[in-house]
Amino acid sequence: GAVVSQHPSRVICKSGTSVKIECRSLDFQATTMFWYRQFPKQSLMLMATSNEGSKATYEQGVEKDKFLINHASLTLSTLTVTSAHPEDSSFYICSASKGQGNPYEQYFGPGTRLTVT
Amino acid sequence: GENVEQHPSTLSVQEGDSAVIKCTYSDSASNYFPWYKQELGKGPQLIIDIRSNVGEKKDQRIAVTLNKTAKHFSLHITETQPEDSAVYFCAASSQAGTALIFGKGTTLSVSS
Numbered sequence: 001g002a003v004v005s006q007h008p009s010r011v012i013c014k015s016g017t018s019v020k021i022e023c024r025s026l027d028f029q030a031t032t033m034f035w036y037r038q039f040p041k042q043s044l045m046l047m048a049t050s051n052e053g054s055k056a057t058y059e060q061g062v063e064k065d066k067f068l069i070n071h072a073s074l075t076l077s078t079l080t081v082t083s084a085h086p087e088d089s090s091f092y093i094c095s096a097s098k099g100q101g102n103p104y105e106q107y108f109g110p111g112t113r114l115t116v117t
Numbered sequence: 118g119e120n121v122e123q124h125p126s127t128l129s130v131q132e133g134d135s136a137v138i139k140c141t142y143s144d145s146a147s148n149y150f151p152w153y154k155q156e157l158g159k160g161p162q163l164i165i166d167i168r169s170n171v172g173e174k175k176d177q178r179i180a181v182t183l184n185k186t187a188k189h190f191s192l193h194i195t196e197t198q199p200e201d202s203a204v205y206f207c208a209a210s211s212q213a214g215t216a217l218i219f220g221k222g223t224t225l226s227v228s229s
Contacts, residue, residue: 004160006160031214032214034216034217042221042222043206043219043220043221043222044161044206044219045219046216046217046218049215049216091158093160093161095217097213097214099213099214102166103213103214104149104151104166104168104210104213104214105151105163105166106151106163106217107163108153108160108161108162108163109160110159110160111158111159111160113158
């Protein structure tokens with residue numbers, strides 16, 4: 001199989017604080033990981049693409065200083081929401097691609113529900 | 118960049134009926150077209166995918182068709198069951214290892 005986990009599954013934080021979300025590929029090495037954000041009743045919007053050991057590539061309109069992405073190993077990527085505000089409340093989902101087998105297929109994590117009060 | 122349009126946004130069917138969801142894409146370089154099912158509060162699950170060198174693919178009650186000339190692809194679910202109720206997303210990608218561009222989703226409701 002190809003399992004991707006996220007931690008935490010839910011987090012509530014106060015406005016102005018920072019939150020870190022972890023994305024792990026449990027049984028494969030992920031050459032590339034992706035971070036998406038999904039607002040209620042909307043589609044998944046790509047935030048950034050990250051490759052192990054290199055800087056993430058952010059989509060237009062996504063503040064790289066606010067959404068810090070670290071892809072420190074082939075099995076772990078982290079997204080840190082800095083100085084979170086209520087408008088950052090959303091469902092954050094990561095995905096990972098193996099780079100072998102079906103190189104196109106992406107395996108999605110279960111998502112992290114962030115609520116900023 | 119790629120743009121993926123998905124229709125309808127909501128679809129209600131009776132158990133046992135068929136459901137069809139359609140997507141169009143804009144980038145002729147796109148060559149990978151997956152479909153995902155997402156249940157409330159969960160991440161998307163891949164249900165079927167197709168590459169551009171294939172016109173149709175079937176897996177039990179689910180099939181996907183692709184028309185490269187017209188740049189559209191469709192998801193067909195036969196003999197629908199209440200547990201098929203979920204949000205379905207189509208997506209497109211032009212290169213292995215690159216991000217997927219998603220359609221806006223279709224909320225499928227199957228009533229028994």
